[in-house]
Amino acid sequence: MADLVMVIEDEKEIRDLVRYNLERAGFRVAVAADGEEGLQRIFASRPDAVVLDLMLPGRNGLELLRELRDEPTTLDLPVLVLTARAAEMDKLLGFERGADDYLTKPFSPRELVARIQALLRRSRPAREPRAIEVGDLRVDPGAHEASFRGRPLALTPREFSLLAFLARHPGRVHSREELLRKVWGYDYVGETRTVDVHIRRLRAKLGERQRLIETVTGSGYKLVAPAGAA
Numbered sequence: 001m002a003d004l005v006m007v008i009e010d011e012k013e014i015r016d017l018v019r020y021n022l023e024r025a026g027f028r029v030a031v032a033a034d035g036e037e038g039l040q041r042i043f044a045s046r047p048d049a050v051v052l053d054l055m056l057p058g059r060n061g062l063e064l065l066r067e068l069r070d071e072p073t074t075l076d077l078p079v080l081v082l083t084a085r086a087a088e089m090d091k092l093l094g095f096e097r098g099a100d101d102y103l104t105k106p107f108s109p110r111e112l113v114a115r116i117q118a119l120l121r122r123s124r125p126a127r128e129p130r131a132i133e134v135g136d137l138r139v140d141p142g143a144h145e146a147s148f149r150g151r152p153l154a155l156t157p158r159e160f161s162l163l164a165f166l167a168r169h170p171g172r173v174h175s176r177e178e179l180l181r182k183v184w185g186y187d188y189v190g191e192t193r194t195v196d197v198h199i200r201r202l203r204a205k206l207g208e209r210q211r212l213i214e215t216v217t218g219s220g221y222k223l224v225a226p227a228g229a230a
């Protein structure tokens with residue numbers, strides 16, 4: 001399947017221009033008009049690269065970038081930043097793990113496409129999903145397989161995503177709201193019971209190892225880190 005590029009830009013004309021040119025180059029394109037929507041859509045649709053305008057209403061591009069870099073699942077996501085002023089790049093270069101590339105407005109759409117293609121080529125090895133091992137649990141996002149002590153677990157796609165997310169952060173507590181946002185991609189927090197239902201099913205499939213997923217009263221869920229692990 002073609003790579004998916006998320007375009008986060010509040011100016012409709014630029015958004016349409018970028019979308020048109022990326023689609024013509026064979027990419028799949030998703031768009032968002034502000035930072036909040038952009039962030040939600042990134043977690044929901046897991047794009048391969050992001051075109052991010054810096055000046056956005058509400059949460060601006062810099063804040064968004066920091067949030068992406070703080071999150072293990074989007075840490076390596078290639079981001080090309082659009083900025084109106086070259087001076088803004090100094091700010092971007094000022095912090096670690098910022099944008100992967102920049103373009104100053106006005107830019108040539110052809111240039112943008114070339115930069116995105118280059119970013120995706122460079123990031124390819126990092127994007128090969130690696131298997132996650134937590135004690136006797138092994139989760140392989142590439143093969144979409146999970147096993148415990150070598151015994152495969154028969155999981156639905158959602159159960160698999162949930163287990164993979166928990167396994168990426170062993171020992172860390174996640175609220176139901178966070179899980180809905182990052183595993184389900186929901187932008188509302190009404191139906192937190194959905195999370196409980198899936199956790200229950202996941203535990204049932206883990207059988208005697210169901211204590212691997214711990215309920216933290218009042219907070220949420222965590223995958224128990226094996227003894228001796230950080």
Ligand code: CA
Pocket residue numbers: 009010011053054055056
């Ligand atoms: Ca803007």
